[in-house]
Amino acid sequence: MNIAVINSGSSSIKFQLFHMPEKKVLAHILVEKIGEFISDTILEYEDKKLVITSVIKNHHDGLEEIISLLSKHEILEDFSSLSAIGHRVVHGGEEFKTSTLIDASVLEKIEALIPLAPLHNPANLEGILVAMKKAPDVPQIAVFDTAFHSHMPQEAYLYALPYELYEEHKIRRYGFHGTSHAFVLKQTAEILQKKSEELNIITLHLGNGSSACAIEGGVSVDTSMGFTPLEGLIMGSRCGDIDSAIVIHLHRELGMSIDEIDKLLNKKSGLIGICKNNDVRTIIELGDEKSQLAIEMMVRRIKKYIGGYMALLGRVDAIVFTGGIGENSAYIREMVLESLACGIELDYAQNKRNATIISTKISSVKLMVVKTDEEQEIANECLSLLKN
Ligand code: ADP
Numbered sequence: 419m420n421i422a423v424i425n426s427g428s429s430s431i432k433f434q435l436f437h438m439p440e441k442k443v444l445a446h447i448l449v450e451k452i453g454e455f456i457s458d459t460i461l462e463y464e465d466k467k468l469v470i471t472s473v474i475k476n477h478h479d480g481l482e483e484i485i486s487l488l489s490k491h492e493i494l495e496d497f498s499s500l501s502a503i504g505h506r507v508v509h510g511g512e513e514f515k516t517s518t519l520i521d522a523s524v525l526e527k528i529e530a531l532i533p534l535a536p537l538h539n540p541a542n543l544e545g546i547l548v549a550m551k552k553a554p555d556v557p558q559i560a561v562f563d564t565a566f567h568s569h570m571p572q573e574a575y576l577y578a579l580p581y582e583l584y585e586e587h588k589i590r591r592y593g594f595h596g597t598s599h600a601f602v603l604k605q606t607a608e609i610l611q612k613k614s615e616e617l618n619i620i621t622l623h624l625g626n627g628s629s630a631c632a633i634e635g636g637v638s639v640d641t642s643m644g645f646t647p648l649e650g651l652i653m654g655s656r657c658g659d660i661d662s663a664i665v666i667h668l669h670r671e672l673g674m675s676i677d678e679i680d681k682l683l684n685k686k687s688g689l690i691g692i693c694k695n696n697d698v699r700t701i702i703e704l705g706d707e708k709s710q711l712a713i714e715m716m717v718r719r720i721k722k723y724i725g726g727y728m729a730l731l732g733r734v735d736a737i738v739f740t741g742g743i744g745e746n747s748a749y750i751r752e753m754v755l756e757s758l759a760c761g762i763e764l765d766y767a768q769n770k771r772n773a774t775i776i777s778t779k780i781s782s783v784k785l786m787v788v789k790t791d792e793e794q795e796i797a798n799e800c801l802s803l804l805k806n
């Protein structure tokens with residue numbers, strides 16, 4: 419069966435077509451700059467790559483372009499022959515603890531969650547509505563970034579703010595990157611030949627956006643992102659954890675507006691804030707004083723989360739690196755892992771090779787590198803929902 423996965427952003431649609439259960443990728447299409455003067459569409463299938471420029475006014479036109487490319491290149495003749503379309507939805511709030519077949523009431527609930535994810539949920543919703551119009555008889559399934567973290571205990575997800583803010587306004591930690599942490603957990607279990615439920619692991623998704631997750635018995639019990647994806651690790655352009663009184667100070671003493679502070683914390687902070695660059699590979703290559711400082715700050719924060727999660731979990735079977743930085747940068751992994759103590763030992767040669775297991779045989783905790791694939795996980799979720 420063929421399953422499509424749609425990740426709809428505010429000005430882009432990422433589309434992937436899978437043949438399941440073989441997990442074969444039949445096509446990968448990226449429509450970028452939707453609504454701009456000229457849009458780019460990149461189609462990859464078999465070993466071909468095509469770049470098309472055209473005018474794509476909105477998401478509807480974007481999906482039209484995708485459907486016509488699939489047919490033109492004989493990848494998928496009939497869009498309504500799909501067995502399911504899986505949609506990435508960033509925020510599922512407290513409502514959605516698992517992936518869900520979309521109906522009118524689910525649409526309403528995703529819409530009601532817009533205040534919690536004003537940048538993401540509207541675009542996700544737009545993608546769903548357009549796909550429902552184009553393929554009304556195909557099951558559409560929502561897979562939420564927050565769902566994997568929805569079983570965190572209350573002491574993990576509550577902020578020490580007046581309890582009414584949680585009760586009345588749902589201000590709490592939700593966690594994000596859940597689809598990636600869930601996928602990496604399953605891969606880790608497969609590699610270690612264990613069941614997910616048997617594993618206590620720490621997953622580190624390190625990309626442009628980064629998050630850490632403490633997984634106990636296969637369940638996320640804590641994660642570094644919170645009410646929004648701003649909290650936690652130091653990221654490409656996001657500050658991660660800061661003293662929240664800084665926000666008050668920026669407003670009160672520096673006269674910055676809330677919108678300016680929002681931009682400062684989300685777009686001008688993190689690595690960019692320290693060394694004017696958010697690309698870790700480039701920062702490492704540059705290696706000047708500010709670049710080194712930015713990397714050291716980022717690494718220190720990761721170490722602090724590992725230490726905290728080790729204390730929470732007690733027994734840790736593996737620390738798993740994923741995401742663009744986690745999968746590719748032996749340098750960052752080495753900085754994070756050296757001198758972690760507690761009998762954790764990095765195999766430097768295996769680490770340099772980006773091997774899957776990068777700890778020595780006598781290490782007390784397995785150190786691993788596992789490639790994430792959120793689209794694959796969404797297709798897997800669709801498949802298991804169709805089966806039930
Ligand atoms: P996103 O969160 O946007 O999906 P990615 O997971 O693709 O981002 O990660 C992007 C980051 O990974 C960038 O900072 C990039 O420099 C970094 N990266 C990719 N390859 C390497 C590498 N070989 N060494 C260091 N950093 C790398």
